[in-house]
Amino acid sequence: MSITFYYNPMSSASRVQLTLAELDIPHEKVFIDLQAQDQRKPEFLKLNPNGKIPTIVIDGQPMFESIAIQIYLGERFGVERGLWPALGSREHMQALTWLCWAQVSLGTPLFTYMHNAGDWAPPEARNAKQAETSLVELHKALEVLDARIGEVGNIVHAKWTLVDSDVWSVLGWGLQMAKVDGAKYTHLSAWLERGSKRPVACAMMAEEQKPQ
Ligand SMILES: N[C@@H](CCC(=O)N[C@@H](CS)C(=O)NCC(=O)O)C(=O)O
Numbered sequence: 191m192s193i194t195f196y197y198n199p200m201s202s203a204s205r206v207q208l209t210l211a212e213l214d215i216p217h218e219k220v221f222i223d224l225q226a227q228d229q230r231k232p233e234f235l236k237l238n239p240n241g242k243i244p245t246i247v248i249d250g251q252p253m254f255e256s257i258a259i260q261i262y263l264g265e266r267f268g269v270e271r272g273l274w275p276a277l278g279s280r281e282h283m284q285a286l287t288w289l290c291w292a293q294v295s296l297g298t299p300l301f302t303y304m305h306n307a308g309d310w311a312p313p314e315a316r317n318a319k320q321a322e323t324s325l326v327e328l329h330k331a332l333e334v335l336d337a338r339i340g341e342v343g344n345i346v347h348a349k350w351t352l353v354d355s356d357v358w359s360v361l362g363w364g365l366q367m368a369k370v371d372g373a374k375y376t377h378l379s380a381w382l383e384r385g386s387k388r389p390v391a392c393a394m395m396a397e398e399q400k401p402q
Pocket of ligand 1 (some may be wrong): 201202203224229241242243246254255256257
């Protein structure tokens with residue numbers, strides 16, 4: 191099997207980078223320089239016509255959209271490693287539910303807020319009303335997540351799964367970047383702390399500090 195992973199640090203590709211690391215799957219990494227517009231080069235657009243990372247090629251077959259890649263990797267390699275629930279189980283239903291929830295119901299308000307508040311976008315591109323409404327939605331989502339972790343221990347079930355890695359890879363830096371104080375979410379805060387101590391997370395954070 192051959193896997194080529196096209197990435198840029200601290201981007202949507204981090205979700206897949208952490209998944210590959212958790213699964214300990216050998217792969218070749220190709221840095222895509224977004225500033226230099228590598229993602230618009232014809233050879234890259236053949237793999238992902240959207241010109242975005244993450245993009246992955248598995249045995250010659252390209253895939254894009256981080257959520258699709260993660261489900262594929264989870265189902266193919268995660269079950270035997272105890273990081274993804276078996277198809278047909280109740281936990282599998284929960285894994286799909288929370289992975290999609292993280293992309294849509296958590297990710298949308300988080301990234302909308304980041305783009306409309308703080309230094310992420312230039313002042314003329316920010317919309318104060320959008321910032322206000324997305325922050326309300328973000329806190330609702332954080333409350334839901336906090337309650338889920340308090341009830342279950344992690345997101346899918348008592349054990350850490352690829353869904354936890356996925357959500358951690360976004361919130362671990364996302365709340366800081368958005369300057370959203372999550373301290374009142376005590377279960378979530380403790381879970382974030384646990385996630386940042388996982389060896390693969392430490393390795394990824396160390397790598398992100400290095401120049402490409
Ligand atoms: N929904 C996509 C989002 C991918 C995405 O927006 N990637 C950004 C980096 S975070 C990108 O490649 N941007 C380059 C561009 O738009 O030119 C996913 O989850 O894979």
